[in-house]
Amino acid sequence: EVQLVESGGGLVQPGGSLRLSCAASGFTFSSYSMNWVRQAPGKGLEWVSYISSSSSTIYYADSVKGRFTISRDNAKNSLYLQMNSLRDEDTAVYYCARQVVAATGWFDPWGQGTLVTVSS
Amino acid sequence: DIQMTQSPSSLSASVGDRVTITCRASQSISSYLNWYQQKPGKAPKLLIYAASSLQSGVPSRFSGSGSGTDFTLTISSLQPEDFATYYCQQSYSTPRITFGQGTRLEIK
Numbered sequence: 047e048v049q050l051v052e053s054g055g056g057l058v059q060p061g062g063s064l065r066l067s068c069a070a071s072g073f074t075f076s077s078y079s080m081n082w083v084r085q086a087p088g089k090g091l092e093w094v095s096y097i098s099s100s101s102s103t104i105y106y107a108d109s110v111k112g113r114f115t116i117s118r119d120n121a122k123n124s125l126y127l128q129m130n131s132l133r134d135e136d137t138a139v140y141y142c143a144r145q146v147v148a149a150t151g152w153f154d155p156w157g158q159g160t161l162v163t164v165s166s
Numbered sequence: 167d168i169q170m171t172q173s174p175s176s177l178s179a180s181v182g183d184r185v186t187i188t189c190r191a192s193q194s195i196s197s198y199l200n201w202y203q204q205k206p207g208k209a210p211k212l213l214i215y216a217a218s219s220l221q222s223g224v225p226s227r228f229s230g231s232g233s234g235t236d237f238t239l240t241i242s243s244l245q246p247e248d249f250a251t252y253y254c255q256q257s258y259s260t261p262r263i264t265f266g267q268g269t270r271l272e273i274k
Contacts, residue, residue: 090266
């Protein structure tokens, strides 16, 4: 079964840091581009970051550029999101999602999500 | 960035109804349009990709159409499990994809 499982969410103070992980199983992780997408409470979906299969290409949404760092370890079938200088507006459920075809961008599957709460 | 606008934002319908949700892009995106279903507390689930291709395992009552700037998701006969929020997503500007704001489908 193709599966993604996020972890690492929690409560953090403004200005703090957190590292999210996404464990992949059931497919050849090293062959796929991956993404992080977030959803603030009661709001819609917002793309956060993209990493190609070999880590050679990385993109960020303007809202997180310079504060978040995406990475992956293909040997460990894992995706990461290092989040620094966290702000109240970063509070959201963070999902990792597999990009089925690198050039055309639909996401399947998604992980179950991990909640990040930024609050003092 | 390409803006995606869904209409309506919310919709009330009954089991058995035919429902159509519209998604409009701020510029032409060819057929690079995908649809997702999200139930409360759950992750989004891919329904339709490339505007009209049904994802494996998704019931055939779901269909998608359109190209350019205007797209639709149609549910031919609503089932109780279809009440959820639906999002369109453009992948024309991959990897800088954007989502519509969502359409909440509620039971009448």
